[in-house]
Amino acid sequence: MDFYAINSLRENHAGWSLLRAQNAPLALAFFMAAFTGPNQRNLGRQELIDVLDDVLFGLRDSEGENRFPRPAGEYLDDWAADERKWLRKYYPQGEDEPHYDLTAAAEDVVRWVESLRGRDFVATQSRLTSIFAVLKQLVQQSETDPEVRLAELQRQRDGIDAEMQRIRDGNIRVMTGPEALDHLQQLTALAKDLLADFREVEQNFRRLDRQVREQIATWDGTQGELLQSIFDNQQDISSSLQGRTFQGFWDYLMSPQLRTELQDLLQRATRIEALARADGLHAVANLHQDWLPAVEQTQATVRQLSQQMRRLLDDKVFLENKRIMQLIRSIESGALGTREAPPSGAFLEIDAPSVDVVLPFERPLYEPSRKVLVDDTIKTADDADVDAAALFNQFFVDKERLKANIDAVLAEADQATLAEITLAYPLSQGLAEVVAYYQLATESDWATINPGQSQHLSWRLPDGTIREAAIEQIIFGRPA
Known part of the structure; x- marks a missing residue:
């Protein structure tokens, strides 16, 4: 600068x-x-x-x-x-x-x-360890040579085997008090930085949305070009660096397995003896609870972008329709005024009237209709021979049963995808049941449809064949 x-x-x-x-x-x-x-x-x-x-x-x-x-x-x-x-x-x-x-x-x-207040204890060792860990992951995950990656994995496995042997021999190394405080301070600082980043991410999304709305307000082209521009901008928001990184964090945080693992690690960290007197230790156990409201608000901001653009587009369509009606009214008023005082000379030219000529022999000859004899004799049957169940065995998807399936799965987890729900309660009515789940997701305030991710569903037909479907990811959340 x-x-x-x-x-x-x-x-x-x-x-x-x-x-x-x-x-x-x-x-x-x-x-x-x-x-x-x-x-x-x-x-x-x-x-x-x-x-x-x-x-x-x-x-x-x-x-x-x-x-x-x-x-x-x-x-x-x-x-x-x-x-x-x-x-x-x-x-x-x-x-x-x-x-x-x-x-x-x-x-x-x-x-x-x-x-600016300064710190009595400055974390240095944990930061150096984090730098090495990030650098190793960057280099190793970017390596394209299979032999190099296999050699690195072999080295890591040898190190793990050696560490396991040292533990079996009774040589267990425990992190010292200063080292534990060092890592705790870095953990707290990173958590605060992450919460602060959410506000900046949300602000960037709002700035992108404002640019799209300004473009709609000042658009002078055709309706199709406007729609193309809106879809391109929406794609830019989703595919931007902010959009991709935030979506990756959201998917990571919404994984039940990872959330359970994170919560278990935080609880175990609060029970470390070396950190018993550390300041702010109680806040460490609630890090994931602090993240969820901030992430949910940012996610809600992203969902509002499409709604706002839709409203702006509806307003523009309304104004265009109003302009069309004004033009039609002006044409009608001009026609009425011209009727009272027509101009001299040729006012309007139309094609000359013509008569369609049909030759007599082109008409078909008369053909008498055929009489159909119907046997209308009605036979009385016994009630025992009539199967009335066919009148009631109609195809019906019970949405209450599907809601009960969702509630049963969410009783064990904070959220679940449709694939997890159908794994616990297999599809019995095929594609119609999938459509019913879709309808429940669109009507619920605690469900999210993620078009960027896909999930595979399968079900078995009565003849034993397996059908599969790839649909957008649907995530059901437990109501607060």
Whole structure:
């Protein structure tokens, strides 16, 4: 970056303006107390006013009543204004109370100010270990020579065998106290960095969506070209670096097996004797619970992109239809006016009328209809000979049974894919049952259809043959 780029950031960046603000200490103290400290997002206006009132009460009690004279609500409106952009103010769907969230720029400033306090213990060994681990994975997973990769795997297996033998011999190496604190500090720092990244990812998605909406609002081409442009932009959002990395993290976090393993590791980490007196140890066990709300909000933002573009497109179609009706009305009004005062000369040219000539011999001769004799004798049959069950054995997919299958699987896990549900409860009605599951997923607020992933389903027909289908991945979640 050169001088001009840095000067542009100084004049325009929201984080830099926060550092230069006169009431920056008040704003940062409030942001830490309301958002970063308890790790909360999307708070209502009244809840934030209560927190800010508590902060102002303590400051006025020590600094004087005239130190911060404005009400708490005015400070919130000022910090969420377009010239500040320290807070994002918005209205959730179906609510009339505004909500606030910390912007990515403001959170960067909060984290930077927190780092200025210094640390009594600086993690170095764990970072070096992480660098080696990431570097090894980068090099090994990028190697294309099979012999090199097999040799590396053999070396790793030899090392594991040697370590297992040392444990059998009673030579067990346990991580020391400083090493455990080193790794704990790095784990906490990485978890906070990940939570901070979610706000920036969500902000990038919103910026991409804003560009698409601006393009729709100023479009002058045809409807087909507009649709092509919208689909291309939607594909750009999904295939961007932000979209691919976030989708990969979402798939990883939504795996029941990986989530169970992560939760077990966190619980075991809290029981390490060397970390018994470490600060913030209780927060380590809830790392995955802190991630889920943040990831779900970012995922909801991605889902809203398509809905917003659809609404904007519907508005444009409505305006075009309105314009067409206006043109039709103008043509009708002009025709009525011309009827009263027709112009002189030729007004309209049409083709001359003509008569279709049909020769007599082209007509077919008369052919009398044939009489069909029907035997209408009705025979009375005994009730015992009539099978009335055929009237009731109609093809029907019981959705309540499918919902019960989903609930039974979700009773053991927080979420499950359709493939996992059909594995526990095999398909008995074939493709019609798959369509019913699709309908349940579209009607549920706790189900997600991921077109980027596919899953394979199979079922057996009455004659013993196996049918398979590859469909989009459907994930059912347990309602909160």
